[in-house]
Amino acid sequence: MELALTWLLIIAFIIIMYILLDGFTLGVGLLFPFVKHDSDRDIMVTTVLPVWDGNETWLVFAGAALYGAFPLAFSTLFPIWYLPVMLLIFGLLLRGIAFEFRLKAYQTRYIWDWCLFGGSLMAVIAQGLIIGSFVNGFQFDPQTSEPVANQWISWFGIFCSMALVVAYALLGSARLIKKTSGILQEKFYTISAKLQWLLMLAVLFVGIYSPKESKLQMSYWFDLQHSPWVFLFLVVMVSLFIVHAIALKRRIENLPFLSLVLIFILAYLALVTSGLPYIVPNQITFMQAKADDGALLFMLVGAAILIPILLFYTAYAYKIFGGKTSEKIGY
């Protein structure tokens, strides 16, 4: 029990690290159509160039950890998500090669700018569909106990995708406010100011359109008998949005990113705790899906030693490339 729970927590941590780190990276890609000048786009890309690979590695880590710690979940979820996972992979593939090729291209640069935007968009849409179907829960054929076909797509999933596009774009914009200065920074303040309203709307819509049984449903939010935690959660969430709005208005450059990170973490906590103890919604609990204790323990030894170390040197790499970005880099 403890080992499986520990790994569930570790995987939850890995996924939120991915969402935050690749979230702003994907967000930078999503903002490309709003920034026209080549030199400005160069700066946008430069802010993420030294770190995008590391950010994406958290997704690889999440996959490997789920594979090792909950093989039954991995092997049940991924065939159901076949097409969105392929979309995610292709999106990340296009974005990754766009980062590399853009540096070397002159005449073909517009292709890679489109790949960077299109790849990011594909990846985010795929993640939204995956989240949507996860919240919806899966249906299994009672006779064969095989999952019903094509349940990766739904209106709710499409809506989640749109919400996630807004959320990541806003996170990317907040990151760019932190990393740029002058006219370009002003531009991202303006973009953020508009996107924040869209995000608030999106959060409301998710609340309204979540499935009836889900704890993300708005009726659950205001049902105080469930727990005072839900109420507290709402108060904190609203306060964070207010802080974010004020930070944008007063031009406090570090605060929008920080408040958005907290909003993401809260929303994520609501999402993951709403399904517990299931790891495959309504079907398989994490205890049923877990690997044998020997494997969990073997992995835990490595994770306990290496995760703190890698957090340390990742932070160090961020520090080296910290501060404002004012010109493009190359090699």
Add this chain to the structure above:
Amino acid sequence: MFNALDLSRIQFAFTVSFHILFPAFSIGLAMFLSVMEGLWLKTRNPIYYQVIRFWTKVFALTFGMGVVSGIVMEFQLGTNWAGFTKQIGSVLGPLFVYEVLSAFFIEAGFIGIMLFGWNKVGPKLHYLATLLVTIGTTISAYWIMSANSWMQHPVGYEIVDGKFITTDWMAVVFNPYTLPRFIHMLLAAYLATSFVIISISAYYLLNDKFVEFARKCLSSAIIVVMILIPIQIYIGDESGLHVHEAQPIKTAAIEGIWDTQKGAPLLLLAWPSNEEQRNLFEIGIPYGAALINTHKLDGELQGLKSVEPQDQPEVWVVFYAFRIMVGIGLLMLLYVIVALWMLLKNKLYESRTMLIISKYMAPTGFMAIITGWFTAEIGRQPWAVYGLIRTRDAVANVSMHDVLISLLLMIIVYGIIFGVFYFYFLDKTIKKGPADFDSVEPFYFLRGAQPDQEGGK
């Protein structure tokens, strides 16, 4: 008509064959860059600086391709091979977790400094970043080889309720099968990389461009190949002994031997037919196969017919893949003996013929890597895990159409990206050459100034 199994196999073979080229090249280039940067720091000879800056560009391009094509591999294990994952996820999964923790994060954490950090950090820290990236790529290869070796030669497990549970992790991680295969793969990566370096340097010399730079690269790579190729042939032979011990049927397919026999001949050419369970024709050297695989003239080799036809691999693929790999190895040996002799006689740089041959050696190493893996992987069929899990039971319950869509997309996207643009940009980088770095000092403080704080603090 194809089914989801066939398509999934094609998709996996296609994506993994593309993928392996990039990590192999990255592993080799990272090691080359580590050595060259070390030499530069020691001698401060500007030619070494040109060498590292130029090859870093090629490395960056290649490394990026490896990262993006690698993600495909991982998720396919779930999307296409769920049956496999369900049974052995808790055996192989921890190896992947260790790979991510001990290799991918190190690479990702320091690649930024290695590529973009020239004006941000000092030379020692930069060199440390280069070394760590090199170590990361090498460790990553070890974990993948240990996972694959377990599929070839499963150890340290028991089966509980149809699931594999590891009883001895030390046995899995330090599988005796892994070490020679890991060294074989590393050397293959170094050799493939060396021949790309040889080829591009020869191209420069033929066009009379960057002559000093090209001579340095060419001579270094030839010396490296001269040292490595005999070791590689020896290690390959060692691996052959292991294969014969653990997977006698794979050895039988490699040698095209249908009947169990002592003193089996080494077939140079043959046409093995799975349908007729014999070779339609064959030309061989007596006792050759016995000598190679057992190191004894009258050593016994188990024949393919000792198992049911459905338990045999597609023999002709394994047979010829292996011969291409070995043939390339011997070609490399021949090339390097001639090239080294000409280098010592000061004739190499003047001989257009030899330079043209050198130029066309570029793909040889990669062809050997691909055919070597074909031998290992197709030779293991019909098993996903040798003797335990059949490939057809490993496939996920996905629809044929979904796999068809993803496979077609992959062929298009991979073809365009890796097949066209990677070479386009590689070509562009090569044409430009190391010219940018003629007289530039990398670290600002070497000129007496502080490191660039523009982007810092």
